[in-house]
Amino acid sequence: MSTNISFNHSKVSSAVNIKNKVAIITGAGSGIGRACANLFAQEGAIVIVADINEKLGKEVASEISAKGFVADFIKLDVTDESSWVNVYKFVQENHSRLNILVNNAGIAFGGSITELSLEDWRRLMAINLDGVFLGTKHAIPLMQKNNGGSIVNVSSASGIVGSPTAAAYCTSKGGVRLFTKAVALECAQARNNIRVNSIHPGAVATPMFEKGPTWSDFVNQMGGLEGAWKKIAESTPLGRVAEPQEIANAILFLASDASSFMTGSELIIDGGFTAQ
Template identity: 55%
Template structure:
């Protein structure tokens, strides 16, 4: 059976070089979308796009710093020049920081807010601009369960993700007043098995102390009622739903995918 849940749509995925972004770009392509894969690491974005093309689907890639407004404009121009439209934007790029408030410096705080919140603002802005030139569309912003439930040592990350939640609701109400209609929703993952964790300071030590990577994942998931972390593909399926016409009456919503962590 031909997969076609987003057939004919053009999608832009940030942070598409790994983790949730990579899984989302592949899922959208497999369901019929043409996908622009972007990442701060242009080589990783290119690798994802190449993987999509090798599967027989359409994709392009380019490097994108989501905190740079000029790069957003240039990216939109490139996509429209290539495919004449923009229908789906997934603001997925983000960074984490495990640091206490007293040990964190202002530059670290600002970096997390800049990437995780300013980047979503800019993406939503240019997503709306691009979609208004076409037939409307769907913007999906990736927040986090940490934007719902406080965690010690994650104040910058949690604050940025909480900001994404409320900003997305404001954007949804504004976009609902436009013609053509544009929907804005958020997904809020809990723990997900992505490379972001392995970049965390002390990961190798934690892994050794736990007895291995599988054992460490199990230990990290003990506070999750389902006793495991999600796979990136599980989050991608939720994003796919919000990108598709199956969710035409859904805007300003929050789709929590956290194994019961915030229940």
């Protein structure tokens, strides 16, 4: 294998610049994806808001357009390969390139493994893991046509350490972590200039928890919504949960050339949770 040694340091970009880059963000209708779509658009990217929820996705694209930035909404079910093919066809026809993919769509639910149905296990794997596989598989050929790109996979602190009531979620996010490393190495070996990294947020203030089937039991146990969030915050060394924007900032860094020597890496943004 030839090693390309360059002493021309002026080539290295220090700017977090994604101006005019075409970026697909999955699950951009809510939470972290929404913050990311707004931030990327504000930084000059052409944002493709891809979500299964048409109402939320269209709302985000309109919110971005109203600020004078560029965004399109396209409906995407990350579990469905034909849906992905449709998204890439749209991107190719309308923007002729793809520079950034953020595989962010995901769901979470807790509960005991002995009570988890196979159907729910498979549904979670389909969204959290199959979705990342399908998006990445079809992004690579398109990115290759444009001399490379950056793929950011949203894993979790729960993809690094276990949690006693979230076996399915931890499995899916651990899968995303190693999928990222394997694909990063494949791309590096191919010298196709595509970088693949994962991010690992701790608890973030988004509606994700509230959609899980056991959330209401937890809220009741904690004496209400405020108590539930307080309990989650207390498990974090910084004593609070993250704002979606704090996660979007890290995704922006990985998506941009400022992280040009990072591939196959895992960026943890968890207020110290996994440092314990």
